[in-house]
Amino acid sequence: MKTGIFYGPGDIRVETRPDPTIQEPTDVVVKVTYSCICGSDLWAWRAINKRETGGPVGHEFMGIVEAVGDTVTKFKVGDLVIAPFSISDGTCPECRNGMTSACRHGSNWGRDDNDGGQASMVRVPMAEGTLTAVPDHDKLNEQVMRALLPLSDVLCTGHHVAVSAEVGPGKTVAVIGDGAVGLCAVAASKRLGATKIILISTHPDRAEIGQQFGATDIVDARGDDAVKQIKALTDDAGVDAMLECVGTDESWETSFAMTRAGGIIGFVGAPHAKDPSLMRMFRANIGIRGGVAPAGAYIPELLPDVLSGKLDVSPIFTLTIPLDDLAEGYQAMDERRAIKTLIKL
Amino acid sequence: MKTGIFYGPGDIRVETRPDPTIQEPTDVVVKVTYSCICGSDLWAWRAINKRETGGPVGHEFMGIVEAVGDTVTKFKVGDLVIAPFSISDGTCPECRNGMTSACRHGSNWGRDDNDGGQASMVRVPMAEGTLTAVPDHDKLNEQVMRALLPLSDVLCTGHHVAVSAEVGPGKTVAVIGDGAVGLCAVAASKRLGATKIILISTHPDRAEIGQQFGATDIVDARGDDAVKQIKALTDDAGVDAMLECVGTDESWETSFAMTRAGGIIGFVGAPHAKDPSLMRMFRANIGIRGGVAPAGAYIPELLPDVLSGKLDVSPIFTLTIPLDDLAEGYQAMDERRAIKTLIKL
Numbered sequence: 001m002k003t004g005i006f007y008g009p010g011d012i013r014v015e016t017r018p019d020p021t022i023q024e025p026t027d028v029v030v031k032v033t034y035s036c037i038c039g040s041d042l043w044a045w046r047a048i049n050k051r052e053t054g055g056p057v058g059h060e061f062m063g064i065v066e067a068v069g070d071t072v073t074k075f076k077v078g079d080l081v082i083a084p085f086s087i088s089d090g091t092c093p094e095c096r097n098g099m100t101s102a103c104r105h106g107s108n109w110g111r112d113d114n115d116g117g118q119a120s121m122v123r124v125p126m127a128e129g130t131l132t133a134v135p136d137h138d139k140l141n142e143q144v145m146r147a148l149l150p151l152s153d154v155l156c157t158g159h160h161v162a163v164s165a166e167v168g169p170g171k172t173v174a175v176i177g178d179g180a181v182g183l184c185a186v187a188a189s190k191r192l193g194a195t196k197i198i199l200i201s202t203h204p205d206r207a208e209i210g211q212q213f214g215a216t217d218i219v220d221a222r223g224d225d226a227v228k229q230i231k232a233l234t235d236d237a238g239v240d241a242m243l244e245c246v247g248t249d250e251s252w253e254t255s256f257a258m259t260r261a262g263g264i265i266g267f268v269g270a271p272h273a274k275d276p277s278l279m280r281m282f283r284a285n286i287g288i289r290g291g292v293a294p295a296g297a298y299i300p301e302l303l304p305d306v307l308s309g310k311l312d313v314s315p316i317f318t319l320t321i322p323l324d325d326l327a328e329g330y331q332a333m334d335e336r337r338a339i340k341t342l343i344k345l
Numbered sequence: 346m347k348t349g350i351f352y353g354p355g356d357i358r359v360e361t362r363p364d365p366t367i368q369e370p371t372d373v374v375v376k377v378t379y380s381c382i383c384g385s386d387l388w389a390w391r392a393i394n395k396r397e398t399g400g401p402v403g404h405e406f407m408g409i410v411e412a413v414g415d416t417v418t419k420f421k422v423g424d425l426v427i428a429p430f431s432i433s434d435g436t437c438p439e440c441r442n443g444m445t446s447a448c449r450h451g452s453n454w455g456r457d458d459n460d461g462g463q464a465s466m467v468r469v470p471m472a473e474g475t476l477t478a479v480p481d482h483d484k485l486n487e488q489v490m491r492a493l494l495p496l497s498d499v500l501c502t503g504h505h506v507a508v509s510a511e512v513g514p515g516k517t518v519a520v521i522g523d524g525a526v527g528l529c530a531v532a533a534s535k536r537l538g539a540t541k542i543i544l545i546s547t548h549p550d551r552a553e554i555g556q557q558f559g560a561t562d563i564v565d566a567r568g569d570d571a572v573k574q575i576k577a578l579t580d581d582a583g584v585d586a587m588l589e590c591v592g593t594d595e596s597w598e599t600s601f602a603m604t605r606a607g608g609i610i611g612f613v614g615a616p617h618a619k620d621p622s623l624m625r626m627f628r629a630n631i632g633i634r635g636g637v638a639p640a641g642a643y644i645p646e647l648l649p650d651v652l653s654g655k656l657d658v659s660p661i662f663t664l665t666i667p668l669d670d671l672a673e674g675y676q677a678m679d680e681r682r683a684i685k686t687l688i689k690l
Contacts, residue, residue, distance in 0.1 A: 005669045011671045022656040035688040036662065037674050045675050050690050063690075082648075084640030092605045093582035100478035100641035102606030118671055120690055132644040134652070146659035146687065147651050151644045154685065159647060160638035182662040187658050191650065197356075206684065209660050237438035244635070252622075259631045261439045261447030267635035268380065278598075282636040286604045288623075289632030290589070290612035295429030296445035297498045299477040302504060303427075305536065306477070306492050313500050313532050314491035315554050316525040317381065326349045326402075326463055327357045330390050337683050339551065340499065340525040342491065343380040345408075345465055 003119035004057040004333035012057060020115055020123035030081060032063040034149045035118050039179055058095045058118025059085040059109040060152035062134075062145075075164070080137035083117065083124060085109065085153040089177065090129025102284055103129070117152075139301035150184060156328040157268050158184025158245075164190055167265030169193035174230055174258050175215075177221070177225035177245030178206040181268060183213055190214025194241070198233060200226050223250070229258045238263060245269050248295070252278075295338045317342035348464035349402040354392035357402060365460055370415040371470035375426060377408040379494045380463050384429070384524055403463025404430040404454040406498035407490075411466070415520025419473045425482035428462065428469060430498040447629055448474070462497075490665035495529065502613050503529025503590075509632070510611030514538035516590075519575055519603050520560075523592030524552040526613060528558055530588045535559025539586070543578060545571050545599075550652065568595070572602045583608060588613050597623075599623055609634065660683035662687040 001019045003260045004012050017177035020029050030339040035058055044051035055107050065079040075081060088103035090094050095103050107125065115123050124130055132146060134140070157179055167173055171192045175185045178201035190213065199215040200222075201207040207218045219229045230239065244251060247269025269283070281288065305311040319338035321329045322345070329341035346364045349357050365374050370474045376577045389396035410424040421428060433440050433448035442450050446684055452470065455461040460468050469475055479485070479493060503526055512518055520530045523546035535558065543562040544555040552563045564574045575584060583605035589596060591615025600610050613625070626633065650656040665685035666674045667690070674686035 002668055004668070004689075010676075013674055014669050032690050035668070036688065037671075037677070037678055037686040037688070039685075042679055045679060048437075071622045077673075082644055084644060086641065088641050090641070091498070093580045095642075097582070098639055098642040099605075099606060099607040099608050100638070101637040105383065118688060120668060120669065130641060132641070133646065134648065140652075143657075143659070144652065144654075145659040146662060148652075149687065150661065151596045151640070151647060151651060153638070153640055154661065155647065155651075155656070156640035156643040157638040158658070159643055161635055164635040175358045181660055183684070184658050185568050187656060191656055192652065198464065199360040205684065209684075212660060213658065232560065237442070256622075256625055256631065257630070260442060260444075261629040261631070262442050262444040263629075264632035264634060267633060268638060274456070277601075280601055281633065284604070284606040284608075285634075285636035285639070286601065287609035287632060287634030288481050288604070289609060289630075290506055290509040291627040291630035292431070292446040293498070293502040293613060294443055294445040294447070294630070295496070295498055295501035296431065296433050296435070296475060296477070296504075297430060297440075298501040298504055299427055302500065303477065303479065303493075303495060306496060306500075307485075307489065308490075310491075311500070311532060311536055312488075312492040313503070314488070315494045315557060316499065316528055317491060318625070323347055323349070323380070323463065323465060324359050326359050326382075330357055330387065331355075333382055333384070334387055334390060338383075339528070341382040341390060342461060343382070345377050345379065 001119060003116055006044060006051060006055055006057050007053050009045060011047065020121050022067050022069045023123065024125060026126050026128065027069040027076055028072055028073060028124045029067040030063040030122045031066045032061045032122060034121055034145060036062040036149060037118070038153055039181065049192040056110045056116025056119060058116040060149070061117035061122060062149055062152060072127055074135055075131065079090055081131040082134060082148060082151050083131055084156065087114065087125055088129045089126045095129060100286055123204065154180045155184045157181050159188040161185045161243045161245060161266040161268040162188040165243055165264045167192045167194050167241045170195050171240045172196040172234055173241045173243060174198040174200065174239040175243045175245060175252050176199045176200045176255055177269065178210060179245065180204055180243040183209050185245055186210050186215050187213040198230060198239065223254060224312035227254060236262065241266065255307055316340045320344055346464060347464035348461055351396060351400055351402050352398050354390060355392065356614055365466050367412050367414045369470060371417060371471050371473065372414040373410055373417055373420055373469045373476065374412040375408040375467045375469055376411045377406045377467060377491055379496055380406040383498055385522055400563065401455045401461025401464060403461040404673065404684060405464035405494070406467060407494055417486055420476065425479040426476040426477065427493060427496050428476055429501065432459065432470055433474045434471045444630055499525045500529045502526050506530045506588045506590060506611040506613040509532040510588055510609045512537045512539050512586045514584045517541040517579055518588060519543040519545065519584040519588045520588045521525060521545045521596050521600055522589065522614065523548055525553060527590040528554050530590055531555050531560050532558040543575060543584065549599060568599060572599060575603045576627050577659060579605065586611065628652040661685045665689055
């Protein structure tokens with residue numbers, strides 16, 4: 001087979017290697033029909049990320065099943081399969097929770113002795129947990145094949161950033177990053193029913209694709225100017241859903257400024273930002289949400305349950321005092337003699 | 346009237362001041378019947394937060410309407426009203442989005458010439474946007490009054506942390522912080538239908554209230570030991586929803602370790618943690634969620650729309666090459682000549 005090999009920044013060569021074979025009964029061997037290059041592949045190419053030399057590259061591909069391991073029943077020789085950019089068993093708690101990218105037995109293409117995806121053939125470990133077959137593929141033309149390939153990464157990533165930010169009917173969305181992921185985030189937002197989809201793009205060719213994918217507004221600006229335009233488009237409030245598809249400190253800054261109070265930032269750009277929590281959140285897809293409770297909005301909602309006696313948290317008041325004893329009420333809480341002090345007038 | 350006044354850390358005095366009167370046509374004057382002390386009131390008491398002396402204290406109260414401004418129609422003299430801990434107009438975009446605590450015209454008790462809530466009387470600005478009336482209050486006994494008061498802050502805050510972390514039927518929840526907010530978070534999680542509610546508490550008296558409020562499990566441990574116990578209770582995966590009711594670096598560390606991949610951390614403890622993004626998220630209730638897309642889980646979901654032609658993002662492939670030209674494909678993306686390179690085998 002032929003496979004791309006990383007020899008250093010700016011140096012990737014296509015070499016001939018022995019064809020892959022079934023090694024585990026859960027393996028499948030795929031003859032690749034389409035592959036592509038990811039923005040993240042460029043990190044090592046550009047020497048932004050350090051990478052050892054000599055290993056195979058690429059993690060987005062589709063192809064025809066050439067051989068199946070003994071325990072594989074989900075696929076047969078001749079099937080067209082799409083590979084996602086991570087290898088997963090499909091059965092662990094993470095996979096059952098839909099978090100295949102955090103599979104506890106998972107791995108990645110081009111690591112741990114796995115083949116790379118920019119190759120003519122690939123051995124796929126844990127094939128049943130990893131691959132999806134395309135039904136009736138022999139009837140599909142090349143245009144459909146080109147539309148299927150982005151499912152291996154960039155379309156799912158664009159979908160993920162939109163889902164993470166709870167994009168849905170009626171929502172106002174802004175997308176920062178007009179690369180392939182950002183453009184797919186526009187398409188995914190449209191599919192999910194967003195009402196207003198604002199793409200921040202200073203490149204007319206990319207903005208045009210964005211409009212073709214469903215962007216309702218283009219903001220051709222950066223930084224503060226872009227924030228001002230987004231505010232003007234959103235009643236001076238900011239967007240419901242901010243889709244962060246860049247990952248720099250600057251884009252995070254802009255994203256916060258563009259998001260309305262109570263809104264949510266979805267992010268899929270592997271963060272190169274300084275914030276240590278972000279990388280931790282990124283790896284495990286752990287979200288963070290909260291802040292000052294909008295008590296005024298919640299009181300009418302909770303009031304009926306309190307009045308009916310279904311919701312009674314008054315046992316937290318372990319001390320009751322008259323107003324004149326206010327200082328003692330503070331003191332008791334400070335010394336943890338009281339969980340919470342009630343003042344009865 | 347009588348009102349608590351802050352004279353410095355550990356020094357709060359109750360003084361007599363002139364009764365408040367209607368100053369704006371949107372005002373209401375309330376005769377306080379119940380008030381209470383918040384954990385956050387202790388920050389200035391303990392000198393953790395710096396605060397100027399001479400100002401009124403308290404922000405959680407309920408009481409009877411004594412006087413109403415000319416434009417107030419929602420309330421009448423004699424109504425029982427509950428005040429949330431923030432003042433809001435109820436009409437701005439933030440309030441319409443349910444984010445009353447981020448009201449662009451809002452204010453706080455004891456600031457900007459507003460009265461404090463630990464007082465016998467309070468002038469309430471923007472009363473119609475701020476207060477909620479309790480229907481048929483003359484029939485309510487003291488136990489119900491005690492159950493109503495937490496709506497002013499701590500119960501709504503407990504509800505908010507649960508809502509923020511998407512607590513609902515079938516969810517597994519852990520609560521860190523066994524103070525009044527944490528205990529209310531337990532009650533709110535039960536009300537929202539959580540299946541398993543784990544309270545981390547090393548204080549038997551608080552754990553007992555937690556169980557009364559709906560905690561199904563108590564983890565009587567801290568740090569790594571607590572994480573181990575949570576993992577043991579959750580198939581070694583962590584919880585779906587982590588409710589952070591402390592706000593220290595240590596509790597954040599523990600919270601991350603206890604949350605499953607794809608889970609979410611709700612937080613309401615005003616963060617004293619080092620992370621600068623958290624304070625920004627806290628003030629405006631901006632959530633962050635995302636990470637490595639679980640493409641393997643999404644492919645089957647998106648595949649039908651791609652096959653039907655409804656979802657075609659192939660225009661992102663602005664360059665198509667044979668595998669042998671792989672390096673040129675990288676180069677073209679590096680130089681931004683291509684948005685994304687497709688490799689056709």
